[in-house]
Amino acid sequence: MLFRVDPASSVPLxxxxxACVRGALADGSAAPGERLPAARELADSLGVNVHTVLxxxxxxxxxxxxxxxxxxxxxxxxxxxxxxRARLVARLREAAAQARELxxxxxxxxxxxxxxxx
Amino acid sequence: xxxxxxxxxxxxxxxxxxxxxxAQAVPDAPxxxxxxxxxxxxxxxxxxxxxxxxxxxxxxxxxSDRLPDPLATHFGxxxxxxxxxxxxxxxxxxxxxxxxxxxAWTVFTHRSALWGAWLTSGLIGTLLGLxxxxxxxxxxxxxxxxxxxxxxxxxxxxxxLALAGHGLSRLVxxxxxxxxxxxxSPGAPRLDLGAGEAAGWSRATASAPLTALALLFxxxxxxAALLGPWPLxxxxxxxxxxxxxxxxxxxxxxxxxxxxxxxxxxxxxxHVPLAEITGADVREVRALREFGGWGYRVRxxxxxxxxxxxxxxxxxxxxxxEFVVTVPDxxxxxxxxxxxxxxxARL
Numbered sequence: 001m002l003f004r005v006d007p008a009s010s011v012p013l014x015x016x017x018x019a020c021v022r023g024a025l026a027d028g029s030a031a032p033g034e035r036l037p038a039a040r041e042l043a044d045s046l047g048v049n050v051h052t053v054l055x056x057x058x059x060x061x062x063x064x065x066x067x068x069x070x071x072x073x074x075x076x077x078x079x080x081x082x083x084x085r086a087r088l089v090a091r092l093r094e095a096a097a098q099a100r101e102l103x104x105x106x107x108x109x110x111x112x113x114x115x116x117x118x
Numbered sequence: 119x120x121x122x123x124x125x126x127x128x129x130x131x132x133x134x135x136x137x138x139x140x141a142q143a144v145p146d147a148p149x150x151x152x153x154x155x156x157x158x159x160x161x162x163x164x165x166x167x168x169x170x171x172x173x174x175x176x177x178x179x180x181x182s183d184r185l186p187d188p189l190a191t192h193f194g195x196x197x198x199x200x201x202x203x204x205x206x207x208x209x210x211x212x213x214x215x216x217x218x219x220x221x222a223w224t225v226f227t228h229r230s231a232l233w234g235a236w237l238t239s240g241l242i243g244t245l246l247g248l249x250x251x252x253x254x255x256x257x258x259x260x261x262x263x264x265x266x267x268x269x270x271x272x273x274x275x276x277x278x279l280a281l282a283g284h285g286l287s288r289l290v291x292x293x294x295x296x297x298x299x300x301x302x303s304p305g306a307p308r309l310d311l312g313a314g315e316a317a318g319w320s321r322a323t324a325s326a327p328l329t330a331l332a333l334l335f336x337x338x339x340x341x342a343a344l345l346g347p348w349p350l351x352x353x354x355x356x357x358x359x360x361x362x363x364x365x366x367x368x369x370x371x372x373x374x375x376x377x378x379x380x381x382x383x384x385x386x387x388x389h390v391p392l393a394e395i396t397g398a399d400v401r402e403v404r405a406l407r408e409f410g411g412w413g414y415r416v417r418x419x420x421x422x423x424x425x426x427x428x429x430x431x432x433x434x435x436x437x438x439x440e441f442v443v444t445v446p447d448x449x450x451x452x453x454x455x456x457x458x459x460x461x462x463a464r465l
Binding site for chain 2: 001002003004005006007008029034035036037041042044045046047048
């Protein structure tokens with residue numbers, strides 16, 4: 001799995017790392033059940049703080065894309081649905097960014113999402 | 119000597135050409151296939167084996183009137199001898215084994231593996247020397263006892279010598295691609311990486327047959343130790359544990375270079391620094407035909423961590439050697455490695 005971060009970008013480094021995993025899952029270069037590199041190792045590879053990597057991993061866990069277990073590290077959730085879920089999350093984040101640009105409040109965006117579900 | 123060069127070239131403006139006969143055979147190509155190992159490294163590799171080979175014959179000659187004939191040369195778990203050899207035959211054998219091993223080590227030596235040569239020769243030399251020491255002043259060979267603690271002594275001596283060997287490797291200059299002036303070829307795959315962008319590639323890869331084989335070996339060793347001589351278990355552990363460690367590895371490409379290590383232990387690992395890399399690409403590897411098997415393989419001009427036949431990341435080093443590791447998505451890894459190596463050379 002390829003990780004790339006640009007410190008000059010306005011996107012936080014942790015989010016950039018999370019985006020790499022999402023992208024890898026979506027394009028098939030990371031498989032469901034695959035183990036991600038240890039946070040300390042990845043931090044050393046990229047020359048960033050361990051906590052930055054952990055922030056990215058934590059975000060992926062909240063999105064239901066990886067599991068974090070003590071001793072076992074970070075593992076992509078098993079199951080064939082993981083790549084599609086990664087794509088969905090990526091699209092949602094895009095939509096959220098667009099909503100922010102339009103000046104929508106959080107409530108308005110959530111309400112909009114709820115209406116599109118109905 | 120090339121016939122065209124046999125005329126005396128005394129013109130003062132001719133550049134100083136290398137005068138060794140082999141040098142003319144190698145054209146000024148961007149990639150050298152000649153395997154270059156510094157002479158100093160060969161000497162430092164051979165040295166401990168020569169010392170280990172000398173220990174036992176020297177001890178036997180020194181104590182010739184205080185040793186039984188034949189000598190007790192093999193012992194069971196309880197320290198009671200179960201194998202006997204004449205002093206002369208044992209001296210020859212005890213010299214031949216380290217010399218043969220030393221010859222193999224000297225041919226395939228590498229700067230980062232020098233400690234291994236010192237460890238191996240230290241273990242063997244100490245064990246053989248201790249066997250002679252056990253026989254000292256014994257009335258008959260059957261009275262000789264060899265405690266198991268000798269294994270610990272040999273391991274200790276081996277560890278000390280391994281440290282010494284590791285220290286001595288500093289006397290050998292590291293291979294440096296930038297020093298040889300070899301550049302990564304323009305046609306090699308690259309990754310579109312921004313100037314300030316940091317990138318790393320990481321992938322775990324496993325070999326199910328190798329795992330199964332190692333576990334089978336371990337089970338066989340336990341069984342054999344229960345039914346037969348106990349050293350069979352040691353042998354099985356010595357084969358199975360490295361086998362298991364090699365069956366699952368993580369391959370990392372980052373600003374330090376290429377690193378392959380077991381997912382079980384952080385060390386030992388195979389590391390190729392960026393500065394040593396003269397190019398990376400993907401190729402198909404055939405485990406049996408090219409490397410004669412699976413695992414960590416060393417051949418004359420290449421080495422590799424070979425877990426299967428198929429897609430592999432191949433890295434050329436400044437010393438002309440190639441390192442391969444079988445891993446999926448090797449194309450991305452090769453492109454990143456070329457990009458990072460080029461960036462590293464520019465700094």
